[in-house]
Amino acid sequence: MATHAEGEHFAGSNKLFIWVWIWLLVLTGVEVFLGYVHLDIRLMLTILIGLSVIKAALIVAYFMHLRFERLSLVLTLVPMLVVCICLLLVFFPDSFRNRTQRYTFESDKPMVTTTDEEEEE
Amino acid sequence: MSTEAASADRITATEWSGGALPYRVGHRKLGMWLFIVSDALTFSALLVGYSYVRASSEQWPTPFPFYPSIVFSSVMTLCLLSSSLTMVMGVSASARRDYGAVRKWIGLTILFGAAFIVLHLIEWKHLIDDGLRPFSLPAEWVERWPQGSPLFGASFFAITGLHMFHVFTGLIYLAVVAARVRKMKHEDVEISGLYWHFVDLVWMFVFPMIYLLSVDFTPPVH
Numbered sequence A: 001m002a003t004h005a006e007g008e009h010f011a012g013s014n015k016l017f018i019w020v021w022i023w024l025l026v027l028t029g030v031e032v033f034l035g036y037v038h039l040d041i042r043l044m045l046t047i048l049i050g051l052s053v054i055k056a057a058l059i060v061a062y063f064m065h066l067r068f069e070r071l072s073l074v075l076t077l078v079p080m081l082v083v084c085i086c087l088l089l090v091f092f093p094d095s096f097r098n099r100t101q102r103y104t105f106e107s108d109k110p111m112v113t114t115t116d117e118e119e120e121e
Numbered sequence B: 001m002s003t004e005a006a007s008a009d010r011i012t013a014t015e016w017s018g019g020a021l022p023y024r025v026g027h028r029k030l031g032m033w034l035f036i037v038s039d040a041l042t043f044s045a046l047l048v049g050y051s052y053v054r055a056s057s058e059q060w061p062t063p064f065p066f067y068p069s070i071v072f073s074s075v076m077t078l079c080l081l082s083s084s085l086t087m088v089m090g091v092s093a094s095a096r097r098d099y100g101a102v103r104k105w106i107g108l109t110i111l112f113g114a115a116f117i118v119l120h121l122i123e124w125k126h127l128i129d130d131g132l133r134p135f136s137l138p139a140e141w142v143e144r145w146p147q148g149s150p151l152f153g154a155s156f157f158a159i160t161g162l163h164m165f166h167v168f169t170g171l172i173y174l175a176v177v178a179a180r181v182r183k184m185k186h187e188d189v190e191i192s193g194l195y196w197h198f199v200d201l202v203w204m205f206v207f208p209m210i211y212l213l214s215v216d217f218t219p220p221v222h
Helices: A014-036 A041-063 A071-101 A116-120 B004-012 B027-056 B066-095 B099-130 B139-144 B152-179 B186-214
Strands: none
Touching: A014 A041, A014 B066, A014 B186, A041 B066, A041 B186, A071 B027, B027 B152, B027 B186, B066 B099, B066 B186, B099 B152, B099 B186, B152 B186
8 A cells, every 4th residue: 555644743644544444344354254155164264363463463553553663662562472472372282182181071961051940850 | 751852862862872762652652562462462362272272172162143143243343443443533633633523533432332342242141141151051052062162151251251341441541531632642642542453453353263263054953
C-alpha cells in the first residue's frame, strides 16, 4: 500500500486506516470461509495461524502505530515476544506422547453434566 | 518534563549517548507496551495450553455449527474490528485536538465493545443452558463424541472469559479517557488506543483457534 502519509506527529491518514480495516475484514472473511468448507484440521490450523499472524501484524503496525515508531522500540518488543512464544511450543511433543500414556477413567466415559432428575436415579 | 526545545534535543540523542527518550516514546507508553507484551504471553500460554489439551485428547468436541454459532461469532469479530477502526479515528482526532470528535469516536468504540460483550454473554448463556460446564460436557455432546474431552468447557470459558474481562476493563478505561480527554495529553489517549487494539488483536487468535477449529462437521447421531 502506497497510500500512507508519514508525518512526525501522528502518522497515518484516515484513508490508510480504513484500508487496513478493509484488509482485516477480507482476511477474516477468508478464515470464516475456511470454516465453511471442510479441510483437514492440520492444514486448516496452519492456514488460520498464518492468516492470524498477518492480521496481528497489520493491527500492530498500523493501528498500534508501531510501524511509525523508532526501530529500537520495535526491536525491544517484538523479537523477545516471538522467542518466548516459540519456547512455549516445546510442550507439544509431550502432548502427543501423553495420548498413549494418559490416565484412563474407570468408566472410560467423559464426565457428563447431569440434571437434577438424573442424579436422583 | 522540561520545555519543548530542550526535550527535543534529548529525544534526538541515541540511547548510547544518554538520550532521555531512547525509544522516542514517553515512559507511560513504554509501560503500556511492556504490559501488552506480558499480556500477550499470558494469552499465548493459555492458547498453547488449550492446544496441548486438545492434541493430547483422544477426541475433542467440535460443537459449533456454521449457522448460527460461527455466523454469530463472526458478527462479534466484526464488532471488535470496527471498534478498532473507530478508536484509531478517535486517536487521530485527538492529535488534531478536536475533543468533540474524540468523544464521538471513543463513544462509538465503547458501543461496539459493549455490543461484543452482550453478544458474547448471549452465547455463553446458550452453552451453559445446553449443559456445558468447565469440567463436564452436555449429555447430547457425549452421545456424539463419546471420547470427547471434558476439558472443552474449561479451555473455552477460561480463554474467552479472560478475553471478555479485558474487553470489560477496556470499556471502563475508554469511558474514563473520554470523560477526561480535555485534561489529558495526546499520548495518553494514544495509550488507551494501544490497549484497545491489543484486545482486538487477541481476539484475532481466539476466534480461529476456539471457534473455526471447532466447526461441527460430524453427522448427527440417529
